[in-house]
Amino acid sequence: MPRGWVMWALFLSSYAPMFLLIGLRSIGRYAGVAVAAGVLAILGACATWIFLGSARAKSGGRYQLLEVENRDADVAAYAATYLLPFILVFGGAWQDLASLAAFVVFLGFVYVRSRIIYVNPVLALAGYRLWRVIPITAGAAVPVAGSPWPRYLLARTSHLSRGQVITASRVTSDLLIRSKEEDNDDSDGH
Amino acid sequence: MTATGTELRGSLEAAVADPRVTTQLLLAWRRSDTAPFPPTYRVELVDLDQGVAAAFLAFAALAAPVVDRGNVIPYDPDYLLRAGECFVLPKSDWPGGDLFVQLDDFLNLARFMRRRLTKPRLYVLAVASEKGTAFFGKTMGALRVLSQRSGVFAAVWDGSTFNALAESVATFSSTFDWVIWDEKLYVLNAAGFHAEFRDIKSIRQAVRAHVEAITSGTLKIINSEALITRCQANVAMASKLQRIAIEGIQRHDIDELKNYASEYGIAVKWDGESLVFEDTFTTQWSILTLLDEDRTEGPVSHRKYEASSKRVIETTA
Numbered sequence: 001m002p003r004g005w006v007m008w009a010l011f012l013s014s015y016a017p018m019f020l021l022i023g024l025r026s027i028g029r030y031a032g033v034a035v036a037a038g039v040l041a042i043l044g045a046c047a048t049w050i051f052l053g054s055a056r057a058k059s060g061g062r063y064q065l066l067e068v069e070n071r072d073a074d075v076a077a078y079a080a081t082y083l084l085p086f087i088l089v090f091g092g093a094w095q096d097l098a099s100l101a102a103f104v105v106f107l108g109f110v111y112v113r114s115r116i117i118y119v120n121p122v123l124a125l126a127g128y129r130l131w132r133v134i135p136i137t138a139g140a141a142v143p144v145a146g147s148p149w150p151r152y153l154l155a156r157t158s159h160l161s162r163g164q165v166i167t168a169s170r171v172t173s174d175l176l177i178r179s180k181e182e183d184n185d186d187s188d189g190h
Numbered sequence: 191m192t193a194t195g196t197e198l199r200g201s202l203e204a205a206v207a208d209p210r211v212t213t214q215l216l217l218a219w220r221r222s223d224t225a226p227f228p229p230t231y232r233v234e235l236v237d238l239d240q241g242v243a244a245a246f247l248a249f250a251a252l253a254a255p256v257v258d259r260g261n262v263i264p265y266d267p268d269y270l271l272r273a274g275e276c277f278v279l280p281k282s283d284w285p286g287g288d289l290f291v292q293l294d295d296f297l298n299l300a301r302f303m304r305r306r307l308t309k310p311r312l313y314v315l316a317v318a319s320e321k322g323t324a325f326f327g328k329t330m331g332a333l334r335v336l337s338q339r340s341g342v343f344a345a346v347w348d349g350s351t352f353n354a355l356a357e358s359v360a361t362f363s364s365t366f367d368w369v370i371w372d373e374k375l376y377v378l379n380a381a382g383f384h385a386e387f388r389d390i391k392s393i394r395q396a397v398r399a400h401v402e403a404i405t406s407g408t409l410k411i412i413n414s415e416a417l418i419t420r421c422q423a424n425v426a427m428a429s430k431l432q433r434i435a436i437e438g439i440q441r442h443d444i445d446e447l448k449n450y451a452s453e454y455g456i457a458v459k460w461d462g463e464s465l466v467f468e469d470t471f472t473t474q475w476s477i478l479t480l481l482d483e484d485r486t487e488g489p490v491s492h493r494k495y496e497a498s499s500k501r502v503i504e505t506t507a
Binding site for chain 2: 057058059060061062063135136137138139140141143148149167170173181
């Protein structure tokens, strides 16, 4: 199970652009919402920075990828929630504010309790792509039965292949992030 | 008896010095301390900060030269290795129950998550590079886990004030008991290695059978119950007894044994054709010294030596 603070950091990070849009739409209409959305957007940006810094600070391991599948398309699932700022009608009534807050909290719980936690448009904007991989320790015998569980991998590359050996850190039990050095090597090479 | 140690050893030093090397820490607990040997282990992967990983890697770099260039001593569980010496065990001879099997895919082991750190049996450092993965192991018997609830009061110094320890803290050594590299297990610290992987319990349990085997021929031992009790209390004696039962000189003629003891000053007491075990600090080893033929003579200098650890060699004419 992923750590709580990582999940909430990813949630804030993931919805930082939506908070920003809500804030922009609220300017001149409802100051409280604009300020709250602005704070959440800043927190989201900070959370992204803290998440990446924390993940990169961990010692990595050398994994061999038995299976590789790109999951960038999952990011599109966010399009629906990003429409929220455009359908909001700000009347200033407490019911509007309460329902908006309840929606964000509900979204948060759904987010942290589901596998969509790793689908993060902000990380996508930063160049990270989401992969579903089955990794084993580089050099380990490939299991005949009971293959290892799949993990998600964040990597700034568009090229990963079966059998490839990568260096990655384990952020949570089922999320890896590829080392900065290898990501940089890829970006230099392309 | 010291080999040069040049056979089939990889360049571990180069692997550890690889700039892209990765370092991981594993903690291992025995599933049950009372289960029969060999034990089974629960091994967990610990998240390491890169700074801590670098510190561990520095320790591994210190151990690597011993493996690469150290003197290889033929494996003898009773021989205490000196600095720069090591035993080498091929994969077929590795002890450790399921521990080493689990190390194969160590990155897929469960993460160490528990808030309160209970004392592991051992820790293993996995150092991986393009050249392969080396494992550096250390028994945690002599190391400490300090926690709020432990018997000692632990405090941390922040530069100006002592603060009570809020979390459990493990202490680690800068040396290792054993290293695995290139499918070979190098034992660097025999005492630490055997403390974890040798079946001390069964060696103690076999003492009586070994004494009976030794005395099943012409040679008898008076006060053998005291010898059994003493050997059961002392693993080194029990281990030596085991070797004597297999390849000791107890089947030789009694007069031959008496002459040997007399000529080489082995302080055994005889009662007719029987040895008498004297349970004193100075004489408790005498019978074992005699039957393991510990005292010998150099063929050139004709000096007399005591060699408690030895192995049979084959010479060519």
